[in-house]
Amino acid sequence: MKRMKIMVGIYSLLIGGLLNASALHAATIVPVEVLNNASTSVLGSTVIPYKEVTLSAQTAGVVKFIAGEVGAAFPKDVALVQIDESQLLAKRNAVLAQIQNAQAALRSSEVQYNRELISPRSKDVGAMPGFGMPAMMDQLFTKPMADSMMGNYNSEAARYSDLMTSATSVSQANGMVQQAMSQLQEVDAALRNTQAIAPFEGVILQKLVEVGDAVQPGQPLLRIGYVKYKRLLADVPSGMVSQIKEGMEIDVRIDGIRDMTKAKVTQIYPLADPERHTVTVKLDLPTHIETKPGVYAEVFLPSANSNGNAAKTLLIPETAILRGRSLPSVLVVANNTSELRLVRTGNLHGSKIEIVSGLKPNEQVIDNPPPKVGSGWMPNAETAPQAN
Numbered sequence: 409m410k411r412m413k414i415m416v417g418i419y420s421l422l423i424g425g426l427l428n429a430s431a432l433h434a435a436t437i438v439p440v441e442v443l444n445n446a447s448t449s450v451l452g453s454t455v456i457p458y459k460e461v462t463l464s465a466q467t468a469g470v471v472k473f474i475a476g477e478v479g480a481a482f483p484k485d486v487a488l489v490q491i492d493e494s495q496l497l498a499k500r501n502a503v504l505a506q507i508q509n510a511q512a513a514l515r516s517s518e519v520q521y522n523r524e525l526i527s528p529r530s531k532d533v534g535a536m537p538g539f540g541m542p543a544m545m546d547q548l549f550t551k552p553m554a555d556s557m558m559g560n561y562n563s564e565a566a567r568y569s570d571l572m573t574s575a576t577s578v579s580q581a582n583g584m585v586q587q588a589m590s591q592l593q594e595v596d597a598a599l600r601n602t603q604a605i606a607p608f609e610g611v612i613l614q615k616l617v618e619v620g621d622a623v624q625p626g627q628p629l630l631r632i633g634y635v636k637y638k639r640l641l642a643d644v645p646s647g648m649v650s651q652i653k654e655g656m657e658i659d660v661r662i663d664g665i666r667d668m669t670k671a672k673v674t675q676i677y678p679l680a681d682p683e684r685h686t687v688t689v690k691l692d693l694p695t696h697i698e699t700k701p702g703v704y705a706e707v708f709l710p711s712a713n714s715n716g717n718a719a720k721t722l723l724i725p726e727t728a729i730l731r732g733r734s735l736p737s738v739l740v741v742a743n744n745t746s747e748l749r750l751v752r753t754g755n756l757h758g759s760k761i762e763i764v765s766g767l768k769p770n771e772q773v774i775d776n777p778p779p780k781v782g783s784g785w786m787p788n789a790e791t792a793p794q795a796n
Contacts, residue, residue: 435776435787442769443721448708449764453642455703457633465623466601489604489629500595507588514581521574528567610634638693642707643686659708722763728775739774748783
């Protein structure tokens with residue numbers, strides 16, 4: 409009997425504690441507070457490398473080598489991707505053989521030209537026109553007589569023709585050499601294009617092909633970045649761009665780093681996105697910040713109203729934010745019902761959080777709502793009396 413009384417007492421205490429806890433965490437309807445002080449707008453941004461390049465294939469072939477996996481570091485001027493070059497090497501050997509043949513033909517034509525200069529064929533004693541007489545007689549009598557008396561032979565014209573023929577042969581042979589050398593340069597350029605060379609030191613951000621893949625000219629191979637210095641990339645609403653200037657320092661918070669730091673605005677795009685109506689802004693991070701590309705960061709922009717005065721700050725309890733959703737949202741009470749509304753949050757003020765957009769002064773929200781509730785949910789009078 410005594411044990412029964414003890415068990416009943418414990419059960420009563422547990423039930424009372426649960427009821428008190430339920431009362432402490434009951435949903436309530438609270439008004440949106442308004443503070444007349446400066447506020448900030450919190451924008452999402454992403455850490456990006458200082459420089460980023462996508463290496464593409466310059467020639468067709470099969471990938472036979474990649475320098476490393478994602479995150480691998482590399483120095484400047486190294487080959488990051490190698491495409492099979494066996495066909496080009498064979499073509500290069502054929503071109504080298506053409507060069508040797510052309511150079512041999514050039515040397516032969518130069519020898520013939522020099523021979524014509526030193527020993528002209530037109531002066532050959534055994535060449536026509538001759539009368540079948542001994543060569544000495546042809547040289548002394550027949551050819552001079554053919555030049556002067558008969559008029560059907562001009563030895564000087566014949567010599568000039570022979571010289572021009574030899575010179576033309578030299579020029580053509582030289583042209584063949586130059587043509588073969590040009591083909592060699594073309595093949596060497598194609599061989600260089602089989603390698604994707606790093607234009608700077610950095611890390612591999614993304615692999616777009618694997619060893620054994622067949623690629624075509626223009627196909628992306630690797631995305632690399634210079635990560636010694638880093639930046640933030642933020643899409644700023646077009647209505648807020650006028651509040652920032654290049655060179656301006658803005659408070660930012662990097663995901664995973666508790667302390668807030670400053671980032672310098674280095675570039676504001678001159679055009680806005682016609683679909684999202686935002687302007688891309690880049691901010692340089694301090695060199696001592698240790699983070700990685702792709703990390704989420706928050707940018708705190710100062711807000712102002714249309715008159716340039718400090719905008720009013722709207723505050724609600726942090727517990728009024730519905731959890732378990734991809735975007736911050738609250739239940740706004742109007743006409744004895746609730747409406748699920750997305751909001752943009754700002755800084756924390758103790759147990760309350762700043763609402764940058766999505767709410768208006770004098771509106772009411774539901775504090776401590778149960779998870780996964782939606783529009784139309786209302787707390788009952790017993791568990792959620794309206795706050796004064």
